[in-house]
Amino acid sequence: MQPDNNISVIPKEKLLEVVKNLQSEGFEALHCLTAQDKKESIELVYIFQSLKKHRIFTLKVGLALDGLEIETLSRLYKAADWLEREVFDLFGVKFINHPDLRRILNPEDWKGFPLRKDYTHPDIVAKPKF
Amino acid sequence: MQKTLDQEINEIQTEEYLINMGPQHPSTHGVLYLELNLSGETVVDCMPHIGYLHRGIEKLAESRTYTQIIPFTDRLDYIASMNNNLGYCLAVEKLMGIEICERAQYIRVIIAELNRIASHLLAIGTFAQDLGAFATPLFYCLREREKIIEIFDEICGNRLTYNYIRIGGVQFDLPRGIDKKIKNFIGYMGSKINDYENLLSVNAIFLARTKNIGVLSKEAALNYGVTGPSLRASGVKWDLRRDFSYLVYDKLQFDIPVYNNGDSWDRYKIRLDEIVQSLRIIEQAVAALPEGDPTVKVGRMIKPPAGEVYVSTENPRGELGFYIVSDGSLYPYRLKIRAPSFANLAVLPALVKGLKVADVVCILGSLDIVMGEIDR
Secondary structure (H helix, E strand, O other): OOOOOEEEEEOHHHHHHHHHHHHHHOOOEEEEEEEEEOOOEEEEEEEEEEOOOOEEEEEEEEEEOOOOEEEOOOOOOOOHHHHHHHHHHHHOOEEEOOOOOOOOOOOOOOOOOOOOOOOOOOOOOOOOOO | OOOOHHHHHHHOOOOOEEEEEOOOOHHHOOOOEEEEEEEOOEEEEEEEEOOOOOOOHHHHHOOOOOHHHHHHHHOOOOOOHHHHHHHHHHHHHHHHOOOOOHHHHHHHHHHHHHHHHHHHHHHHHHHHHHOOOOOHHHHHHHHHHHHHHHHHHHHHOOOOOOOOEEOOEEOOOOOOOHHHHHHHHHHHHHHHHHHHHHHHHOOHHHHHHHOOOOOOOHHHHHHOOOOOHHHHOOOOOOOHHHHOOOOOHHHOOOOOOOOOOOOHHHHHHHHHHHHHHHHHHHHHHHHOOOOOOOEOOOOOOOOOOOEEEEEEEEEOOEEEEEEEEEOOOOOEEEEEEEOHHHHHHHOHHHHHOOOEHHHHHHHHHHHOOOHHHHHO
């Protein structure tokens, strides 16, 4: 099982700088990138993995709903290309300087961003009450 | 004035053209659509389009109880359902901070490794089929895989989507006499490994089609986030069963096969070697199986404390991770599935550039993707 990982929260301006440091410290892989809707903001969660150090490291970046833009990591980690497209598709976060920012799972003409909490669709039924 | 032949040849224009491979194509292993830009038969560019199997499992999970999500995980990587169940249940158990009994842990190891063998068998069989070894290797693999499925059928009553590993244990205890069947299978499968070596590993056509095709370097593999057998075939000794050990893997003896070329051949051979190691693990686990009651004690309505957890486990295809955020209610606030095939497919365009169309099929087969977990 993964050891309890270190979580650090940083402002979005410092992302590239912090990630460059991480990469030079031996975090070879961007293991996972996801986001969660915190109602008043969207929080990006980057999980890095270091094989040399036997560690994972979590980086969190909060984005206000009126400024859903952040620098891409695809120049540092190739894995970021598809992972960022997925977050763009499901949460609507724009990644600046991304080489090919398109929807990846949903069709190109899909409306809305499904994993946001305020997303509605006729096919989504309310939670059963217990 | 009449042109000479040389002049005519010089004036011939070539241009790139585009072919669509999939979404219904037998060797794309599901509904994958590849847009291939060709110059003659050489691939200039490859653009995968995914999402044809997108069912929105992550969104659905937000309106299901923790127990109700287990059947969804069956349908991610449907070739290795048990391993998906396992990864999800371990994540929820870590979130709740519960320990499960020793017998359940051993049962989980046995089941997960059996399913790993089944998955690798299918990977090898379909890979050989993709390369044109029509029917024979695939039928051999399916014959062996059938024995595993029969064991699963006896244990939990299902053949493909098991829903067997539950939060806090397993659904049922092992039926009486199953350990003998598993032991028989280990002996049977061990004797068949040689058949595969003779059929494929020394086959001149198979070697010519796979050696030095689609070489993935160590650095590129890490940078693209490739995991599992494909990473180990590129010379990285990294296996979560050893490196971030879970369940009782640290008490069992097994080797981690590593190859250094990172070509399609290595990605095939490493799966065959891993089958042998899995057999070793199962043999030890069956022998050490303790007594006890492995069934679930925590109930179906689970309210984990608020918090978040990230757990990844070693699936047949790589590292399957679950990132769960709980707000203390019956439903997860957010469930993210980190699918191994997603990263393993993203590397495809880099591997196929400059090769022939037929090699695309070979590389895709050697990466062993399952669309169910890519599209989710």
